[in-house]
Amino acid sequence: MRNLFPIAAFMVGGFMQLCLQPMQPVSAQASISQPVNIPAIKPYQPKATAANRLTYQQDQLQNLVPENFDVNRYPISDRNAERWQNILWTVTVLSPQTDFVAQALDNILALTANPKLTDKQKSVVDSAMQVGTQLYLSNPGFYANVGRHFVQTIEYSSDSQWVAMSLSALAKSRIPPSNLKQLGLRVQQRFPNWRQDVFLYTTLQNLSSSQTAKAIPPLTDLLAWQIAPGQPQMYVLCQPNREILCLAVAKDGNGRFMEQNGQLWSVPLLLQSIHRLEWNFYRGQTPQGIYRIEGLEPQPDDEVFRAYGQFPLVKLFLPYEDGAQEFLPNRKGKFTGNLQTYQTLLPPTWRNYFPIQQSYWAGKIGRSLFRIHGTGEAIDFFRVKTNPTIDSYYWNPTLGCLSALELYDRNGQLQQADVPKVLNILSLLGKGKIAGYLIVVEVPSRTGGQISPMEVREAIARSK
Known part of the structure; x- marks a missing residue:
């Protein structure tokens, strides 16, 4: 590829109304008994202090x-x-x-x-x-x-x-x-x-x-589908407007969605490109479709803290991308095949829906290195963010990756971080191994804002 990234490259990425029926109990859910594999948290991060950040901005x-x-x-x-x-x-x-x-x-x-x-x-x-x-x-x-x-x-x-x-x-x-x-x-x-x-x-x-807007296929079919029996799946449900936060939920290899303290387990993520590019270009927004979850990338050192934050990064692989140990179920190595091969990983009602094929085409283009990561950069560093009242203001955009919340006070003390929640759930579902599938899909909320856990629970109940 001719695309030569500058020093910032390390930051590297129809419509249907959800069920409007009253809340129903979701029978097929698993409860998280306790956190596992919590990464070590640095109590103090010098590059996150107000003085250090001001120097970098200057x-x-x-x-x-x-x-x-x-x-x-x-x-x-x-x-x-x-x-x-x-x-x-x-x-x-x-x-x-x-x-x-x-x-x-x-x-x-x-x-x-x-x-x-x-x-x-x-x-x-x-x-x-x-x-x-x-x-x-x-x-x-x-x-x-x-x-x-x-x-x-x-x-x-x-x-x-x-x-x-x-x-x-x-x-x-x-x-x-x-x-x-x-x-x-x-x-x-x-x-x-x-x-x-x-x-x-x-x-x-x-x-x-x-x-020619085409109606999105039934979300219930996608939520009920298992790409590979026995392997965990994470769904990231977004709005077409990627300024609005997406919602990640997870289910185990038996198809049971995870709960914590009686609530559907969920984490908000931002899937927006800083350049506002479409998904089919380098540095564009995160494509919809299927990714292989496979392993972690240790946070290298403080030199890249501003891009990644302090926690390990979850590695995601696109079709055709080198490095995947088993993209297709029971077939070693990276994705091989064609569009029809990719389509078999989807429920029949979704196979001809072009937006869910985006990760396939992005892999054909040569995009790679997608990660779920936090960010150590100050929330006001990127001036492209102009509306401090929008929820996603506290998340930083990326070059295609999935951004999780990570906030520090002016003294460099960590205040909040969602990457550990993602690491914990994946480790729990994989019994210590980080492997499975992630599906990104745009499903407009009935409220016009972020997809809520209640809306997802309703859709899960309808998928039974």
Whole structure:
């Protein structure tokens, strides 16, 4: 893959109303008797103190000066590629509304039509496309030139990834449907073999799905389904608006959903890309679909504390991703096969529902390294978060991973963390082994907010 991540890469990712009947007892549930495998918690984390965080924020702000964005002083060349990657990460963090940033993006995005770029130059354009999407969607008026470059990219670029990303960003900006339809047709005209290009195919499928909304299959079928008998499953239920927190629930290998203290076991997670990219691009939001849960990645050291927090990371594998010991039940090694093979892992009513195939296509694209992790970064570090009243404000966005709450006070003392809850339940279900399946699915809540445990319990009861 040509996508060369800068230093921040370690952060790496229809409709149906739920049952409205009164709450029913859920007979097939298992109770958690006691926590297991609680990871050691550092009582004090120096990088989480207010003073240390202020210093780090100031370091980022010092990068945000006009001379750093001068393409005449720092041409988009192999020599300056890493420098531009780091500068564009500062833009990602601070999400500025400044003329010199807009001008730099204008100059970089103009290169999408250049067929003679080196791999390092392409990596800078990749980052500019990602950051450009983030800024354009946050303020399409101020960053209107970014939108115009997206249109020009569709018209003239030979790079299918940039063309697909441009079309996707314009679709999310809510341009008139007639204009969007024309742009989609133009892409198909310029790329007659678009069905064989995974970026173009998935983007055009996304557009088709959004324009002709197809009812989501019965959630009860998905909740009752066992991918592999005897293996645990975790469901992460999201809303189409990924600014709203998702809800994770878990069941054991016998299909019994877990309870704790008489309540359905659950943990809120954020599955939003900081760039607001769609799921079918590097650094995009977490795809819907099936993941293999397999093992933990120890928190390496304090150098990456800001990205991961202090707890071990749960490793998730996509189809085709190297490293999985047994993606398909009773078949050693990573996923092998095709879409039909993937579909057999789903209940029959879900097999032809395109959104639940996202993890399959993301694996085909080459996305990888998905994790469930906390975050040691301050909640106000990413300026892309502008609404402190929304519940997800306390969770930090990622580059595709599933983000769990992890909060520290100004003295670096841990106040709250949900990663240990996830580690405990997976260890309990696996009898000390971390292995099973995770399914991400978007199911709008009847209240319009986060999916509630009560709604999930009602759906579980209906699935019996």
